[in-house]
Amino acid sequence: MKYLVTGGAGFIGGNFVHYMVKTYPEDQFVVLDLLTYAGNLETLRPVEDSPNYRFVKGDIADREFVMQLCKEERFDVIVNFAAETHVDRCILNPGLFVRTNVMGTQVLLDAAKEYQARYHQVSTDEVYGDLPLDRPDLYFTEETPLHTSSPYSASKAGADLLVQAYHRTFGLPVTISRCSNNYGPYQFPEKLIPLMISRAAAGERLPVYGKGENVRDWLHVLDHCRAIDLIIRKGTPGEIYNVGGHNERTNLQVVKTILEALDKPEALIQYVADRPGHDRRYAIDPKKIERELGWKPLYTFESGIEETIRWYLDNEDWWKRILNGEYQSYFESMYGERLKTGETQKA
Numbered sequence: 001m002k003y004l005v006t007g008g009a010g011f012i013g014g015n016f017v018h019y020m021v022k023t024y025p026e027d028q029f030v031v032l033d034l035l036t037y038a039g040n041l042e043t044l045r046p047v048e049d050s051p052n053y054r055f056v057k058g059d060i061a062d063r064e065f066v067m068q069l070c071k072e073e074r075f076d077v078i079v080n081f082a083a084e085t086h087v088d089r090c091i092l093n094p095g096l097f098v099r100t101n102v103m104g105t106q107v108l109l110d111a112a113k114e115y116q117a118r119y120h121q122v123s124t125d126e127v128y129g130d131l132p133l134d135r136p137d138l139y140f141t142e143e144t145p146l147h148t149s150s151p152y153s154a155s156k157a158g159a160d161l162l163v164q165a166y167h168r169t170f171g172l173p174v175t176i177s178r179c180s181n182n183y184g185p186y187q188f189p190e191k192l193i194p195l196m197i198s199r200a201a202a203g204e205r206l207p208v209y210g211k212g213e214n215v216r217d218w219l220h221v222l223d224h225c226r227a228i229d230l231i232i233r234k235g236t237p238g239e240i241y242n243v244g245g246h247n248e249r250t251n252l253q254v255v256k257t258i259l260e261a262l263d264k265p266e267a268l269i270q271y272v273a274d275r276p277g278h279d280r281r282y283a284i285d286p287k288k289i290e291r292e293l294g295w296k297p298l299y300t301f302e303s304g305i306e307e308t309i310r311w312y313l314d315n316e317d318w319w320k321r322i323l324n325g326e327y328q329s330y331f332e333s334m335y336g337e338r339l340k341t342g343e344t345q346k347a
């Protein structure tokens with residue numbers, strides 16, 4: 001099998017590539033990533049020398065380029081992780097989110113249709129909107145109506161609808177996974193957990209939106225990667241699968257867990273003005289993927305967060321090079337003039 005993994009230099013895509021390249025040495029994995037501020041080639045260092053991995057720099061919304069790549073490579077599977085993902089940023093520049101998340105997805109769908117690839121869309125539980133804090137009995141199922149709150153979630157929902165439409169209209173074999181908040185190694189330190197770990201480790205203030213009461217349903221990134229692998233191999237074309245591990249925590253609980261693990265005082269917490277349109281609670285009902293595909297998370301939140309904190313402490317270099325901007329020169333130093341957009345690592 002030959003895979004195109006878009007957005008593979010990001011957090012979840014990078015972890016997916018590590019997992020797949022090692023688990024399936026007989027399969028080929030080509031990563032396509034634009035290396036935006038969120039893309040980091042250093043994340044792919046662990047697989048850099050693997051014979052079944054290759055990196056291509058490029059934009060999923062560049063139709064001509066994507067079509068040419070897919071024509072040459074004839075992928076069996078396209079897995080789309082590439083996206084603009086940070087909700088704070090979509091408030092500043094919604095158009096970029098529509099371009100990458102919606103139009104980029106459409107280009108990939110056209111390529112999958114033209115060159116007969118199986119297509120998997122990595123989506124999010126944020127397409128369902130949010131749940132009230134005082135109704136802990138409510139969960140998102142695959143039948144929950146789409147009800148988005150931010151340009152980010154709206155762009156992801158738009159992409160999901162296109163994916164479903166390509167199945168219905170063109171018979172394209174597609175699947176969609178909608179996952180809750182991920183955490184784990186290699187997450188860009190603008191997101192809650194790595195941000196709080198890096199700031200707490202440095203003894204800096206920890207900014208918490210509002211009163212920190214918003215609830216997120218946390219899943220370790222490797223449990224998400226295993227779910228995507230299972231869906232691609234065993235999922236039913238046309239179906240959506242929710243992925244979550246019943247690990248609901250308020251943001252404040254998460255921040256306090258990190259402070260406690262690092263032996264830092266709660267006085268470091270700084271409450272800041274809430275994000276506009278901030279979703280209150282996300283909670284996934286994962287029964288369908290458990291029942292139909294036999295998926296179960298391997299991590300509890302306790303085991304996962306402990307391992308994750310340890311990883312950030314042991315890999316300070318990785319996130320410090322992001323904070324000081326040095327990570328962006330890794331691409332140049334690795335490939336320099338040899339590798340321009342569209343050329344592959346082995347070129």
Ligand SMILES: NC(=O)c1ccc[n+]([C@@H]2O[C@H](COP(=O)([O-])OP(=O)(O)OC[C@H]3O[C@@H](n4cnc5c(N)ncnc54)[C@H](O)[C@@H]3O)[C@@H](O)[C@H]2O)c1
Nearest residue numbers: 007009010011012034035036038039059060082083181182
């Ligand atoms: N992080 C989460 O908690 C979470 C939860 C559920 C779903 N998701 C979804 O999973 C996917 C991956 O999320 P993540 O947290 O790893 O994101 P990320 O921001 O860490 O990585 C996104 C990657 O996409 C690349 N990219 C952006 N625009 C591109 C373009 N036009 N062409 C090619 N590459 C481009 C970036 O360079 C980066 O490497 C996203 O689709 C996101 O919506 C994330």
